[in-house]
Amino acid sequence: MARNIRILALLLAAQMGLALVLLGSGPSLQAVNPNTPLLNLGEGELDELLIEGDDHSQLLLKKQDGLWRLPDHHNYPAEQGDVTALLSQLKSLSHGTPMATSDAALERFKVADTHFNRRITLKRQQQVVAVLYLGSGQGARNSAAHVEGQPGIFNVAIALHQVPQTAKAWQDKTLLQIPAGEIMQIATHGLTLQRQPVDKEDKAAKPSWQATGLQAGETVNSTAVESLSTKLATLRIEELLGVTDQPAYGLDKPVWQATLTRQGQPPLIYQLGHQSEPNSYTLKRSDRPEYFKLPTYLAESLIEAGKRDSLLNKAP
Template identity: 30%
Template sequence: MDHHTSTTTRAWLLALRTPAAFYPAILLGLQIVLAIALTWAARGTLDPGAAQGPLLAFDPKAVTSLRIEGAGESVTLARKGQDWLIPELADFPAEGAKVTALIDRLAGLKRVSPVATSAAAQQRHKVADDGFERKVTLKAGDQTLATLLLGDSPGFKRQFARPAGDPAVYDLDLPLFEVGNRRDDWLRRDLLQVDQDQITGVATADWTLTKEKDAWSLAGTTDKPDPAAVINLLGRIGALGYRGVLGTEDKPEYNQAAPTLELTVQLADGGNRVYRISPAKDSKDSILKAADRPWYFKLSASDLEGIAGLDRDRLLGLTPPAVPPAAGDQDQETDDAAAGEDAAAADAQTPQDPEAQREAEQAAAAVDLDDASAPEETNEGAAPQDAGADQTMAPGAPGGQ
């Protein structure tokens, strides 16, 4: 390397060490790093499906209660041992699998890109602290683990939501119907059900069915009950359902003092079920009180179908005889029926075409003259008769020649 080249190189290196050249290089590097960081941040916030950890940080197994609030009604679900209960209904059993599924669903929600963050958006999407569709609070004892506010739906099976304390509004895969705020939404529905194979007797005030050695008998008669009627009754009792639960307090509007049906179901283990059923006031529903349960159940007409109104004749497969009409009424009905049949026959044979009808009338007149042994006259324009044809059928009528 010659002296000139060496001098130039040293001068260039010295120039790079001066602040005028060094600071712009640092600034350019920082800009590149910042651009990369902003790009990755944008990917995380603009992609609605980009998972950024759980939306609600809690342990599902630690939850001992959850409260669901909504317009007009709220419900609390509390865990006692392995069971979930409804405290507002005197610890009526809740559908445990359904409660557990909701808790797991909430724990599995991911924090995705928010759709909005302003207070106005919270009000607009109905996820504000003072305006929401649902408010779910999960607790472990007295400690609040998480609170989620649910609002309007942006689409099928989706809901706007916001964790309490978080200004961001999220679009989540969580349909509102899975977060019911009514007690009836969480009831166990099988408390009145029984294995029909374990039923050995059924009795009301009017009849008693008893099973002995796989054969059913009806008290007070040697006639055997209809097998189909018995099977239907046992199936209805075994699968007895209810619309709702009304608590444990008897009320005058339940009309339990004047029941329409008292049903006793004998079981193979020696136990029994005793049901008192009464009409609810100003309603088509019925109220059922089971002797072995503290709650009053609300039943619809369909719940009692095949049980209410069942009598001995139906159990025996008998059809009540029809009431015969009075003699005069019967004669009149016979005359009316005959007249109706004649009119129907005449209508069936009457040609719809005017020309055919005129020919039929002329042919009928000719037949009348033959019957009277009068000299045969043929009206002009009348259709000729076929000697082999039925003389009562007019030419041109249906079935005529």
């Protein structure tokens, strides 16, 4: 019995010694305060973001003259609020719950330099400030995170879908929007529709439009014209297609076009083409070099609202 106890004691001592060696040989996650920032971004504004995906895709966002743009996509403006929101979220990340430290764990959680879900490189004045890897986290709103050059993998409050790696996800969808009150005239289908002054003191007054090009018995439907005006003012694109016209865009025979005049501004010509792809529409506006894809529902709504019959009342 005594001999067995001595053997067990020796085994326990050996295990404790091995544990101490292992603890001393690797980085300690417990030493990291979970409330400390995950990224040390220093002072000053960041001006470049490179987002890489697990499919080897790369997306570059760069700040130029105060605006975030997509240099590899015709320098098209990014949605400024989305970029600002991402940067704010990255700055607010804390170490959170520690997960692991080993090289094998980097691969397992998909935060290794050769195996990751997202790799985000942040720069300031062409200098790398931090490189963050995001991988498989715990929970739908979390990701595993590893900072290049630092030990440890941490479960942090950011989801992969909040860091998309496609240009479409970052493009400014509101670039073509204009203040509705600036629209003074719309010309389409042989009609020239002119907004009439509204008595500002009469809060119940509704927008009124007059037209030239009317035929016998036709009158303007001011409500319908105002609706068309609002649709044009609040256009949201679906995607940037490019800056070169393509036969597939269908703009050689537009399905709808109009000229919009704003107070004190050059006229804007809108052309809408039906693409060869089923139920797909291309929009071109004269003041921009780009060609845009419109959501099908929006394009068809614009075509319907812009019909001559939709804009007019006919005498019974």
